[in-house]
Amino acid sequence: MSKNFEATSMRTLLCGSIDEGHVGAEISVCGWVAKRREHGEHLAFLDLRDHSGLVQAVVPGSLDVRSEYVVRVTGTVTRRPEGTVNDRLATGQVELTNCTVEVLSVAEAPPFQLDDRVEIDEQVRLRYRYLDLRREAMQHNLRLRAKVNAALRRAMDDQGFCEVETPLLWAPTPEGAREFVVPSRLHPGEFYVLPQSPQIAKQLLMVGGFDRYYQIARCLRDEDLRADRQFEFTQLDLEASFVTQDDVLGFVSRAVLDAAEAATGVRPGAIPSMTWATALDLYGTDKPDLRFGMVLCDLSATFATTEVKAFAASTVKAMRVAGGASFSRGRLDQLTDQAKALGAKGLAWFRVTNEGLDSPLARFLSADESAAIRDVDGAEVGDIVLCVADEYVAACRVLGSLRVALGAPPVSEGPHHYVWVTEFPLFEGVDEDGHLQAAHHPFTMPHPDDLDLIESRPLEVRSQAYDLVLNGWELGSGSVRIHRADVQSRIFSALGISDSEAESRFGFLLGAFKYGAPPHAGFAFGIDRLAAIFAGVENIREVIAYPKTQSGTDLMTGAPKSITERQRRELRLANAPKG
Numbered sequence: 096m097s098k099n100f101e102a103t104s105m106r107t108l109l110c111g112s113i114d115e116g117h118v119g120a121e122i123s124v125c126g127w128v129a130k131r132r133e134h135g136e137h138l139a140f141l142d143l144r145d146h147s148g149l150v151q152a153v154v155p156g157s158l159d160v161r162s163e164y165v166v167r168v169t170g171t172v173t174r175r176p177e178g179t180v181n182d183r184l185a186t187g188q189v190e191l192t193n194c195t196v197e198v199l200s201v202a203e204a205p206p207f208q209l210d211d212r213v214e215i216d217e218q219v220r221l222r223y224r225y226l227d228l229r230r231e232a233m234q235h236n237l238r239l240r241a242k243v244n245a246a247l248r249r250a251m252d253d254q255g256f257c258e259v260e261t262p263l264l265w266a267p268t269p270e271g272a273r274e275f276v277v278p279s280r281l282h283p284g285e286f287y288v289l290p291q292s293p294q295i296a297k298q299l300l301m302v303g304g305f306d307r308y309y310q311i312a313r314c315l316r317d318e319d320l321r322a323d324r325q326f327e328f329t330q331l332d333l334e335a336s337f338v339t340q341d342d343v344l345g346f347v348s349r350a351v352l353d354a355a356e357a358a359t360g361v362r363p364g365a366i367p368s369m370t371w372a373t374a375l376d377l378y379g380t381d382k383p384d385l386r387f388g389m390v391l392c393d394l395s396a397t398f399a400t401t402e403v404k405a406f407a408a409s410t411v412k413a414m415r416v417a418g419g420a421s422f423s424r425g426r427l428d429q430l431t432d433q434a435k436a437l438g439a440k441g442l443a444w445f446r447v448t449n450e451g452l453d454s455p456l457a458r459f460l461s462a463d464e465s466a467a468i469r470d471v472d473g474a475e476v477g478d479i480v481l482c483v484a485d486e487y488v489a490a491c492r493v494l495g496s497l498r499v500a501l502g503a504p505p506v507s508e509g510p511h512h513y514v515w516v517t518e519f520p521l522f523e524g525v526d527e528d529g530h531l532q533a534a535h536h537p538f539t540m541p542h543p544d545d546l547d548l549i550e551s552r553p554l555e556v557r558s559q560a561y562d563l564v565l566n567g568w569e570l571g572s573g574s575v576r577i578h579r580a581d582v583q584s585r586i587f588s589a590l591g592i593s594d595s596e597a598e599s600r601f602g603f604l605l606g607a608f609k610y611g612a613p614p615h616a617g618f619a620f621g622i623d624r625l626a627a628i629f630a631g632v633e634n635i636r637e638v639i640a641y642p643k644t645q646s647g648t649d650l651m652t653g654a655p656k657s658i659t660e661r662q663r664r665e666l667r668l669a670n671a672p673k674g
Contacts, residue, residue, distance in 0.1 A: 105167060111148020113186050117172040124150060124191070125199070127229065128164045129210070133157065141196070143168055146234045149184060151175075152191040163202035163209070170194030217636075222650040224641060236638045239358050240626040244311055246357035247331050247622070250350035256307040256333060261296035263289060263313070268600070273317040275326070283667040289315040292619060294536070295604050297334040298576060301615040302607045306336035311622065320645045322634045323568060323624055327643075330571065334617035340559050340575050343616045344368070344515055347563060347573075351625070355511065358629040366563075368515035375488065379412075379495015381519070384567030385512040387502045389414055390472060391494050394482070397467040403459045405443055408484035414494050415472035416501055419479030420446040420453075430497060434483060439493040443482040447474050499567065506566045507631045514564050518542060521549075521558040522589070530591030535560045537586055538604075540575040540616075549585050563620055565628055571620025578612040 100109050107122035126145035133139050139158040142149050152168045160166060170191035181187030206223055207215045209230050220227040227233055264277060264287040274288040292314050300308045312332040335343060348366045356362040374383045377390045394411040427444055434442035445468050446453035452465055471480045481497060483490045521541050523534040531553055542557035549556055559575035577583045587597050623635040636642040643649055
């Protein structure tokens with residue numbers, strides 16, 4: 096309910112705001128008819144609904160209205176008669192009496208109930224989204240999202256950031272995900288793209304002297320959709336000059352904690368941090384969910400000289416599953432298949448019993464190996480220990496995936512556990528031509544302690560990149576940017592990018608840097624994901640007014656659609672066949 100509602104010429108109060116303090120006042124309210132009940136020919140009851148809630152109106156005489164009619168009701172606020180109070184309703188102590196009803200708009204019967212008492216097929220909800228938005232759940236979700244946006248803006252304004260809007264029509268870039276392409280009518284055969292992010296634009300703002308920029312930015316990526324991804328998404332985007340990584344983490348933490356307090360009424364504590372290496376070692380992922388335990392343990396040293404072939408690998412990682420000794424053999428076979436699908440050679444399991452370890456491999460273990468498995472994460476009788484032997488990163492990631500599958504509650508449930516993940520690798524392997532690949536983007540500043548390793552041991556170079564994670568969902572990422580020409584040249588060389596290619600791909604950014612680029616760093620995080628977790632929903636479609644389906648269609652408007660032949664001619668587009 097809005098705390099800042101002001102009366103208009105049509106209505107005095109919101110339906111859900113009427114209480115005993117208004118008794119005796121003659122007021123007008125507007126909204127939709129939720130329910131009508133006739134009591135003979137001389138009395139009718141209306142439940143009138145707006146986004147704030149319901150109020151009961153008592154109307155003398157019969158009444159020719161139906162559900163979802165839009166009406167204006169004028170009447171006197173009175174206490175409900177004894178025995179008719181409705182404690183389940185915020186306005187249940189009062190009602191409007193001696194009412195007159197003005198029909199503002201008639202309505203057909205809606206295709207589904209709007210009172211949240213029955214489950215509605217999502218396809219139907221999206222086809223009639225304008226009706227779905229009247230439901231209490233959607234009103235709550237979108238208004239909560241508005242609170243989040245308002246809190247983010249206040250936090251950025253309070254920290255001295257300037258809101259600047261960057262273009263939606265931008266130049267094509269070869270980096271990142273697939274872009275949406277917009278043909279130019281005035282320049283036939285040439286194209287704009289819709290921005291995947293304002294990354295380059297905001298760095299240019301730093302060159303332009305806007306040393307603290309932010310924007311609640313609309314971004315677009317032509318990629319496959321899922322529960323936490325849409326073609327169109329919204330992010331809080333920021334960049335600041337003359338700052339360090341810790342400064343940016345502070346700016347973002349303030350904004351996120353302010354948003355959390357606005358949405359939930361509770362301010363979380365300070366956000367902890369861990370390095371990428373620690374996250375991988377303990378949780379098998381760079382998006383650790385800290386709401387539950389099941390940390391990974393390293394048994395590599397114990398198994399370094401093992402005679403058990405299944406453990407003959409550079410790394411042996413293990414994980415305790417509390418109560419897992421009750422898993423059936425079929426369930427264990429499923430987990431083994433899942434591990435293999437993730438790239439593991441296999442999955443070893445050991446039930447912890449009063450007699451020791453129960454496993455097909457138990458009799459082959461040495462006493463030290465058995466003891467090490469028995470002690471994984473304080474394992475107790477009734478638990479099971481899962482082990483993967485492989486190359487280090489692979490072993491961590493496989494067990495990390497099983498950890499989430501076995502232990503993670505739905506992302507929207509339970510307490511909100513934030514964590515900063517820092518010091519990501521600067522490079523993530525090599526491409527088919529033998530060139531290094533940037534783990535983030537080619538403008539990420541290396542860790543100052545690792546600059547000497549760029550040419551000699553590049554895969555050991557850490558970056559000044561950082562992610563914010565909430566309940567296992569990556570909210571966003573950022574980095575300190577390269578602003579020094581000598582460092583940028585070394586990174587381009589390591590990536591196999593020639594001077595001419597760099598000029599072709601990034602010329603306007605590099606050209607701007609020649610005129611004095613300050614040290615700068617930035618971050619962006621997804622507001623859709625943050626709002627979804629605050630709203631307690633698993634799919635970001637529930638906090639977006641007009642989302643696309645998983646197939647990328649808009650069921651309400653029918654988009655995407657064909658355009659006319661005239662439009663095709665104006666845009667010089669060939670009439671490509673479908674499929």
